[in-house]
Amino acid sequence: MQRFVPARSQMDAALRSSGPNALGIRFHTRSSRAARTFDAVNGLPHEMMRPTGWFQIGWSGDFPTGEIVSRRVCGEEVIVFRTEDGELHGLEAYCAHMGAHLGFGGTLENSCVRCPFHGWAWDTDGQNTNIPYADRPNRAVRMRRWDVIERNGIVLLWHDLDGAGPTWDVPDVFESLGGDVATREYHPDGQIRFGRRTLSPFVVLDNVADPAHFTTVHHQPAVPLVVSAEADEHLFRVRLGFGESWKRDPENATGDALDILQVGVGFSYTALGGKRSPLIVIVLATTPADDETSELFQTVWLERAPGDEEPGRFDERMHHATHQLPYDIEIWENQRYVERPAWTASEVRGFTTLRRWASGFYPAAS
Numbered sequence: 120m121q122r123f124v125p126a127r128s129q130m131d132a133a134l135r136s137s138g139p140n141a142l143g144i145r146f147h148t149r150s151s152r153a154a155r156t157f158d159a160v161n162g163l164p165h166e167m168m169r170p171t172g173w174f175q176i177g178w179s180g181d182f183p184t185g186e187i188v189s190r191r192v193c194g195e196e197v198i199v200f201r202t203e204d205g206e207l208h209g210l211e212a213y214c215a216h217m218g219a220h221l222g223f224g225g226t227l228e229n230s231c232v233r234c235p236f237h238g239w240a241w242d243t244d245g246q247n248t249n250i251p252y253a254d255r256p257n258r259a260v261r262m263r264r265w266d267v268i269e270r271n272g273i274v275l276l277w278h279d280l281d282g283a284g285p286t287w288d289v290p291d292v293f294e295s296l297g298g299d300v301a302t303r304e305y306h307p308d309g310q311i312r313f314g315r316r317t318l319s320p321f322v323v324l325d326n327v328a329d330p331a332h333f334t335t336v337h338h339q340p341a342v343p344l345v346v347s348a349e350a351d352e353h354l355f356r357v358r359l360g361f362g363e364s365w366k367r368d369p370e371n372a373t374g375d376a377l378d379i380l381q382v383g384v385g386f387s388y389t390a391l392g393g394k395r396s397p398l399i400v401i402v403l404a405t406t407p408a409d410d411e412t413s414e415l416f417q418t419v420w421l422e423r424a425p426g427d428e429e430p431g432r433f434d435e436r437m438h439h440a441t442h443q444l445p446y447d448i449e450i451w452e453n454q455r456y457v458e459r460p461a462w463t464a465s466e467v468r469g470f471t472t473l474r475r476w477a478s479g480f481y482p483a484a485s
């Protein structure tokens with residue numbers, strides 16, 4: 120049985136938008152910076168590379184205390200730094216005095232960033248606290264602040280084209296996948312960086328509603344069954360069942376299941392395994408860097424299993440868990456996004472529901 124329950128608010132927003140295409144995605148054209156042009160990566164409009172939501176910018180270890188780290192997210196230059204209390208902070212990278220890049224020679228002093236050019240200091244809220252050659256700080260200018268959080272060792276930044284703050288939180292990877300995923304024992308996470316790739320989060324997102332590619336790209340013997348698919352505000356949850364037992368009796372199926380939780384357009388949580396095989400938990404994140412590229416991150420937790428201490432066993436399991444993704448990436452990097460694909464009857468509902476849900480992650484039309 121397939122179940123599709125789009126969140127009302129997301130669906131309403133999609134349906135209200137004027138001039139919708141077949142998928143309900145409306146590309147807003149309200150401001151000059153969002154002029155509708157189609158030469159972004161995968162043949163997409165530029166604004167589709169500037170969605171709203173949380174996006175991975177690295178892992179906790181990438182941000183040691185006292186260091187200023189530069190990142191580019193959705194075309195914005197951002198600096199991220201960890202203060203002595205362990206908290207992460209984000210500020211726009213260009214100094215509000217004369218535009219020096221604080222990630223090149225800026226220093227951290229008492230939780231403030233000191234610009235390398237004329238020495239102005241900025242606190243974690245973006246307020247100017249000191250000008251070395253003036254009597255008082257300049258309270259009239261302010262640097263843009265960016266929200267940065269950590270979940271399960273993953274560092275995420277909130278992006279909103281119009282500068283609005285976060286409207287939803289990022290769930291814990293293990294708790295949110297449900298079942299007994301949170302009670303199992305795991306090895307420390309594996310972290311795989313793919314760097315900047317010529318793809319959009321939107322082509323990666325389609326993967327969630329795409330059981331048919333498992334036979335061709337991933338060499339599975341049969342197309343898995345979509346056991347359930349459900350949209351809920353910023354989450355889209357899908358369960359795929361592998362093997363005949365899912366078709367005969369989904370309630371008592373013994374075959375492996377793949378649970379996918381898409382969290383906004385930026386990343387997904389996946390748990391793969393079954394009653395007989397150890398679980399594999401993966402976070403795949405796609406962060407638009409600019410209109411041409413996205414940075415891709417994969418975080419992998421393997422459930423501890425007997426025999427893992429044998430030489431080469433862990434590496435073999437990690438290879439097994441991760442060697443498939445490059446096949447998807449090759450497709451995504453060379454794909455042209457089709458707004459109205461020639462879907463089969465079995466595909467149309469899943470893809471349409473997913474894309475309509477995803478349209479809610481763009482600034483609403485005014």
Ligand code: FES
Nearest residue numbers: 214216217234237
């Ligand atoms: S540009 Fe930063 S202090 Fe002048």
Ligand SMILES: [Fe+2]
Nearest residue numbers: 326332336447
């Ligand atoms: Fe895939």
